[in-house]
Amino acid sequence: MEKIRVYAPATVANVACGFDIFGFAVNNPGDEVVLEKKSTPGIVIKEITGDDGRLPKAVEKNTAGIAIQKYLAHIGREDQGFELSLHKDMPLGSGLGSSAASAVAGVFAANELMGRPLSQKDLLPFAMEGERVACGSAHADNVGPSLLGGFIVIRSYDPLDIIQVPVPADLYASIVHPQIEVNTKDARGILDKEISLATTITQMGNVAGLVAGLLLPDYELIGRSLVDVIIEPSRAILIPGFAEVKAAAIASGALGCSISGSGPSLFALSKGEETAQKVAKAMAAEFAALGIGSEQYVSQINQKGPVVLAD
Known part of the structure; x- marks a missing residue:
């Protein structure tokens, strides 16, 4: 192949109790990359829309x-150039x-065009380098589920140890993105630097309970x-x-609701699509009552990760 079109899904990180260790993928929204080989070395970003x-x-x-650049260096193919949209x-x-x-x-598309020299899971460190550029930290709670699909547990970063947890087939996510902005640095800066033993024990119980509930x-x-x-507080x-x-x-029937990543999007989990649709509408209505518009998405947990699209 000389050219490929790839879609990668959005994700919900933290999933309430699992700060920096939990994440899951959804079917929509997402990002799309068109990557094409070129005859000269180097990566050119043709357009961003x-x-x-x-x-x-x-x-x-x-x-x-940067994810593609790091990937090419790793496989020793910096001679291969790409044009990216x-x-x-x-x-x-x-x-x-x-x-x-x-x-x-980006990195999934590059690996496909290069004949898949690496497994999908082995692409994770290069996608994490993209996160380092975006926010200064090579975290995996978004790139992990986006790349691998499903519900992800990051047990350790050193060494990197990521586990995919099965989820019930009838589990649906409702996501509402209010049209406001929350700066990620502000969202991290506001967090307490120390927490009590009692609070830690409560959170650990919820982390274990959520994994058990899914299984x-x-x-x-x-x-x-x-x-x-x-x-969350x-x-x-x-x-x-x-x-x-x-x-x-x-x-409206949600099992629970919390902040997606550092916000401002909120997510809720529900049993069944009908309930999840009802939940999304109710959440959006509350934002609307405050004069805040929003986008709503309802999805099962995405088990596929990135997919190749037809031209």
């Missing part, structure tokens, strides 16, 4: 560009892994475990109407 001109075209500063099909700074989806789509499967246990006593103040939106989600 859907970003309102906010993203850099310099390869070293672009998440997709990126279409952002999700809001920037949404808490839905926008930078991760671009990096994943059993036990929807009620999933709901009881979707409680964050460490991060601090970050909730950055999102207008958070308490009301969360309450509306629960009242």
